[in-house]
Amino acid sequence: MSMGGTPMQQVYARRRSQHWIDRLYRLLQPPLPLLENRREPRDFPLGRWNLYIGGAGCALSGYVNLDLFALPGVDVVGDAEQLPFRSGTFERVECDAVLEHVRCPEQVMREITRVLTREGYAHIVTPFCHPFHEYPRDYRRFTLDGLKQLAGDGLEVVAEGWRTGPTATVLIFILEYVKIWLPWRAWRVIVHMALGWLLFPFRYLDLIFFRARSVGRIGNHCYLWLRKR
Ligand SMILES: C[S@@+](CC[C@H](N)C(=O)[O-])C[C@H]1O[C@@H](n2cnc3c(N)ncnc32)[C@H](O)[C@@H]1O
Known part of the structure; x- marks a missing residue:
């Protein structure tokens, strides 16, 4: 089904579309080839005012949702x-x-530090080993050391780790590798479905790797919890 608008609008419109072909597509989607680390803390206190950056398409209660695009769920359009x-x-x-x-992650971290109250918390999640994906551009990847350097002196690290591990990386790259061989979107969709269903049970191997020190060598996404000094 063809959809108008910018590529970003098309991505979000497809996710919400009620057209039968999009509904069938969502129904047949395999489970994600990744497992989230349950040890990642999620319960640092929410305050009276909380900011979610980049939540286009998400309904987020308790947050002011800021994004570059005026898409569903966004409260404030901004950079x-x-x-x-x-x-x-x-x-x-x-x-x-x-x-x-973002073009300048250092500037974004300075802005996050600025808008936080004293002793307020920032939760940063970034990919390390992950395929190219444009929202609307894709400039870089991060290690935990790189993220800590970005945080600078104004923010202290209160928790750090890996949200998604090495098996997620391998499975996601296998899926992407196979798809780059296929010239037509219809083929890519079919292979993504079939291979996705075949591969997803391997994601549970990350339950072993989350406990290992080596998780970060080819981890998928890492996180930091930071507190403003
Ligand atoms: C990969 S999506 C992340 C969505 C969500 N956080 C999630 O994990 O599902 C990135 C989002 O960041 C937004 N974004 C990109 N650059 C931005 C910027 N400079 N300022 C605000 N939002 C931005 C994009 O429009 C997009 O909605």
Whole structure:
């Protein structure tokens, strides 16, 4: 089914489309080839005002949802490099899978630090070994050391680790590798479905790797929890 608008609008429109072919596509989707690490803390306190950066298409209660695009779920259209809020406004800032898409992650971290209240929390999640994906651009990848360096002196690290592990990386890359051989979208969709169903049970191997020190060598996404000093 053809959809108008920018590529970003098309991605989000397809996710919500009620056209039978899109509904069938969603029904046949295999489970994700990744397992999230249950040890990643999620329960740092929400405050009166909390900011979610890059939540287009998500209904997020308790957050002000800021994104570059006026898509469903977005409360404020803006750029994370120049947050349109006063300093010290938010008790918590979520920045999940966004820093790889911004031109200047150092500037975004400065802005997150600025808008946080003293002792407010920031939760940063970024890919390390992950395929190219444009939202609307894709500039870089991060290690935990790189993220900590970005955080600078204004933020102290209170928790760190891997959200998704080495098996997620391998399975996602196998799926992507096979698809780059296929010239037509219809083929890619069919192979993605078939291979996705075949491969997803291997994701449970990451339950072993999450406990290993070597998880970060080819981990998929890493996280930091930071507190403003
Ligand atoms: C990969 S999506 C992450 C979505 C969500 N956090 C998740 O994990 O499902 C990245 C989002 O960040 C937004 N984004 C990219 N650059 C941005 C910027 N400079 N300022 C604000 N949002 C941005 C994109 O529009 C997109 O909605």
